[in-house]
Structure formats: C-alpha cells, structure tokens
Amino acid sequence: MLSLSFCLRHPHRITIDTMARRTSQSQNEKNKAGTFFLATLILWFVSVLFEIIFNKRSELLWIVAGAFFFQIANWVVRSFISRDPLFVNTSVSLLHSTIISVSVVFILANQRLKNGPNGMFEHSQLVGGTWEWAFAALCFSCGYFAYDQLDMLHYRLYSGLIPSILVHHLILLVCFTLALYRNVTINYLILTLVCELHSIFLHVRKVRRMAGVRDAKSTIVRMEWVLNWLTFIFARSLSHILITIKLIADAPRFEKGVVLPLALFGMAGMNLINAGLAIDLFNAFTRERTPQKSSHHHGE
Template sequence: MNIWTYAKWLRQGKLDKILDLGMIEMDSFDNRMIFILVNELIRMGSNGMFEHSKLVGNTWPWAYPALCFSCGYFAYDQWDMLHYRLYSGWIPSILVHHLLLLVCFTLALYRNVTINYLILTLICEAVKAEWVLSWITFIVARFAPHILITIKLIRDSPRFEKGVELPLALFGMGGMNLLNTFLGIDLFRAYRREKSSQHHE
C-alpha cells in the first residue's frame, strides 16, 4: 500500500477504509509524515492548514502518535550513539540535534501543543538524499523549510499565549537553523574534498 492509494481513498471519501487498515501497512515512517500532510491538505486546504490556531492548539489526525514514535526513535538513537560511542568530535552535532529534538518533542507531547509545527519539522527530517542531490535536498528539504517555519513562528508570536510554547519553539528553531548552518558548512567541505580528490586523479 502506498501513500497515493491513501490519498485517492481520501479524495473519494473512503476514510473508513483507511481507518480499518490503520497506518500499519504504510511503507515507511516517512510516508506516514507525508500522509498526515496530504490528509490535512485534502481536509482543510492549504489556507486553513497553516493557520496559527491549527498549528499550535489543534492536532492533525495521526500527528500525535507519529510524534510519539519519532520521540521514541530519537531517544533510542541518542542512547545507541552514546552507548556505543557512534559519534565524533568534542560536541557532536548529531547528539545536539537529537537532544534538541527530544526536548522540543517531549515538552510538546506533554503539554499537547505545537504538535503540528513539529510534524512540519519532521518532514524535513524524513527526506533522505543521494550525494548528487545533496545540495538541492539540503536547501529544499532542510534549510528553506526551517527558515520558513521560523518566519511563521515570528509572525505568529503575538498570537501565542503566555507560557513556554513560543520560547521553546523559537529556541528549537534557532537551534535547528544553527545546526543547518553547520550541516551546510560540512556539506560544502565534503563537496570541496570530493572535487579536490577528483582533480588529483
């Protein structure tokens, strides 16, 4: 079963089929993230989907369990990397990345707020790239979406109620943008190394 079958069923109003099957038959977790977005696009349209109240106070169908699963995945992955020392450097960016996501995900799940914002960031996490498409993928799937989400947060900042949600969201997105900058630098260095090695051959 693929994502397009689910989208077709949604368009045809066969939500009962999807609910009967659940999300167990989805090909991968990446498809589940896309499914959540496609489902919302069909239900709400792009205008209603990205309204502040929908992103902060509401939770799209299947978004909460998907975020729970992601939180568990990042916690396990973090533990695995620490336990087996699968990192390098004094302050490994991958560990900082996972820690940042775990803090944001856990607090959002506990308070049941900004779940939809975090689903948008998970779409950025889900995209994997071949080396040939690394730059395009980096800009389209990581750098630009995180910048746009940050801009949306800043524009919507007056609409947030007093509390931890806005500072946490801004801290999280600031951290992600900083990590994306480091990732871009690493990508550029890897690109230069590869070009240099090809030039010497």
Template sequence: MMSRTTRCPKEDKAGPFFLATLVLWFVSVLFEILFHRRSELLAVVAGCFFYQFANWVVRSFVSRDPLFVNTSVSLLHSSITSASVVFILVNRWLENGSVGMFEHAELVGRTWPWAYPALCFSCGYFAYDQWDMLQYGLYSGWIPSILMHHLVLLICFTLALYRNVTINYLILTLICELHSIFLHVRKVRRMAGIRDATSKIVKVEWVLNWVTFTLARTAPHILITAKLFCDAPKFGKGIELPVALFGMFGMNFLNASLGIDLFHAFKRERNPQHANAHHE
C-alpha cells in the first residue's frame, strides 16, 4: 500500500509547494464567496470544518496518532460520500428513470438534485486532508502522489463548481469512494493489530477490496474516460473537455499505481514471513 510516513522538515521540498497551492485555492474560494456572492460554495468551507472537527474528535477521544486519525477521518469521508452518490443516483433514477441519464447534455449541462452540495462538501474534505497531511508529514517522495492526487481533484472540482458544469460527471467519479472504504478499513484494521491473513474477516475484506476496486474504481473511471472521448465533439471550445480529460488521465494513472500497490500488499499479507521481513 502507499504508506504515509512522517518526513523530516529539512528533507521536505514538496511541502512548501503544495501548501502554497492550498492557500491559493482557499483564497480563490473565499473570493468567489465574498465578491461573486456564491453562497452555495459555503458548503465547501462547511466540509473543511466538518472533517477538521471529526479529526479533533478522533484525536481527543480515540488516538493521537496522526496516521490513525487521518485514516479514520478518511474512512468517514468515504462512507458519507459513497452514501451520497448512491442516494443521488437512485433519487435521479426514481424521479425520471434511466432514459437519458448518461447523455452528454445531462452529464455536462445539468445538475442532479443534491449533486452540487455533495460535490462541494467532498471538495472541502480534500482540502482538509491536504492540510492534515502537510501538517503532520503524512506523505513521502519528491512528488508525493497522494498530494498530487488531491491537487488535481481540487483543481477539477473547483473549476466545475465555479462554472457549474460537469457536476454530474464528477459525481460519477466519486463512486470510487466505495472502494476507498475498504482501503481505509484495511489500514485501521492493521493499525489495530489485526493481521492474521487466515482469518475470515481479513479474507472477506480482501474480497470486497478487489471487487470494489474493479467495479467501483477501475471500470467507472475507464468508462468515464471513454465517454469523454466519444462525446468530445459535443463539448464547446471552453476548458471543460481539457480539464475533464486531464483529471481522468490523472485518476486512471493513480488507479494503476494503486492497483500495483494493492497487489503487493495482498502478496505480503498472504506471506506473513515475507511481510515481517519488510516491516510492513
């Protein structure tokens, strides 16, 4: 798995860059709210504060370990977002049926009920998580993939929210949070000391991990990318298509990296002696 380790400040060259981009993002959101009267974007700020409050609750009453706290809040976000996406899709299907649900005009120019605030709230989480990882050094590498992932999402999400386009497309991409639930469950389970690969709980967890990785992360993102290519002539001359393709290429690349990491983690858990030798 992609481990997050605390970095020494002297070795950290990526942190200042990503912190600067986060500050610029926050200033941009405040500017839209205050000067362009975009009160609907207050849901982004609400998301930031909600997950920061969840962080405080876990840190105060459960554990002060930064990685455990971060993972627990991430699990909360994945659960809330997954439930929100399922609710939005089922609600849309019950109201109007499946006819035209995935047409270009529906995905780009319209917004399903509750989709806009749900996207805002999730966007607030990614900003909170970026700040939490920067604050406690929960990343590694010269160009940390987890920080780059959050930066790509913040750019794509906020541009869509500002222009109020492709909201439904982004809601569909968030279906991957169903898989993230089991990623975070695995981390919490291992931090709690439950590492017996032969136990039924761990086996079931791995089955759910692979099923949701395939059905809720890999397949939807590939299909969305293919849909963007097929509908490319239907997009206008604006930035919607380039930004959407940029975001999906980034997501698919990270999905491939995640799949490789997940496979290696699965092999290590299946071979405890090998896992102990590598101090996973």
C-alpha cells in the first residue's frame, strides 16, 4: 500500500527512475559491445603489424597509410569545421567514399583501356589476378574501416548490444585482410567497392541534414534523392547481386579451401545489409516527403 501510495503521489519520480534504468542499460550494452569490438580491432592491428614486420609484406603499409590519412582528415575537420563527433565521422566517411569511388572507376577504366574487356571478368582474373592499383586501393580502404571502427568506438557512435555498423566493419576487415594476406579475390573485392558510389549520397544526405538543409521541396534535395536511389539500385544492390551470382556460377572452379565459403559469407552479409538499407532508405524518404504532403494539404 505504501509503495502504491508513493507511486500515485510521485509519478515523476517513477518516470525519472525508469529513464535512468534504461539509460544505464543502454550504457551497459554499449560498454559490452565496445569492449568486444575494441578487442577484435586490437587483434586485427597486431595481425597486420605481424604481416608487415615478420613476413616482410611492405605492400600492406598502404593499410597503415589509409588509417593515418583518414585520422588526419578527422583532425582537420574537427579543428576547422566542427567538433561534433557525428559530423566529423560522417564527413570523413564521405571523403572515403569519394576517394574509393574515383579509385574503383579509375582502376576499371584503366584495365579496360589497357587490355580491353576480354577476360576482364573471367574467374582466373577475379580470383587470382590483381588489376593495377587494385591492391593499394583495397589496402587504403581497409585502413579507413579500421580508423572508422576506432573512431566510432571512441565516441560511442553506435547503439545496441550488437551494433550493425560495427559488425559490418568487422566483417569487411576480416574479409579484406584475409584476401590481402593471401593475395586472392582482390579484383572481386574491388568490384564490391563500387557500392561506395551510393555511400557518397548516403553521407551527403546525413551531412546535409546536420547542416539544417531539410526542405524536401528544394531542387538539391530532390536531385540528391534521385541519385541516392539510382546508385543504391545499380551501384550497390545490382552489383552485389551480380557478384553473388558470379560466385555461385563459378563455384566449381574454386579450389578447395576457405576462399569460396568466405566470399559467399561476405556477399550474403552484404546483400542482407543492402536489404536492411533499402528499408531504412524508404522510411527516410517517406519521412522527408511527409511534411511536404502535410503542408500541401494544409494549403488546400
């Protein structure tokens, strides 16, 4: 009776206590997730250093160069533009997507101009070959994902017990580095990075909204959404589906080992992420269009 009486007389205390418990639970989840993913990142870093130093894989220094480059970009944005961790992180992600997109287009165009389209997407080329600059580009991108993982862990730019963004980065780091260590499927992985063309517009949208540009009627926002959907369909979804189909079709041509299972696992993960991203994109598009429709009806 006493507790019921207290609840009736002090409902605000109950609300505050509930919010405090939820906040505490969220913090505990973040701490657990952060500890796990930080440990995996440290193990990954030790592995890379071991390969570079003891196995004398100096070409892997591009990974370190990538990580340092994007960390320096982080410091520049933080020093001269904004100190908001999310804005800084998104801005650097936009830089990465732009650089890698240009690099992938350059690599593919360069390969086509030099050797023509014949045999470019043959199994032997995609698995055992390495197009010019492909190895360095993959290393550089790998360095970015390591930097980004650390930045998100440091500023807690994630949520939940199993944050999807941290899982995404961990999968990419594992797949990329194993391929780089064994020097296989480099060209396949370069093709998967075509999706960074779409990532450009994802990050542009995020930066644009943080900058306060949210008018769904504006031409720039409409154009951004057109490019967002086009690149999502063709550069991300379709390209990943085609790569998956190619892997399955060429499955008998793979040697026994972990290469094919790992490649299929990685592509399954990417396609699953793409499906979730499609839902998120549609929901975001609907939310941005809703105020426009509401104001239109209000005017009527």
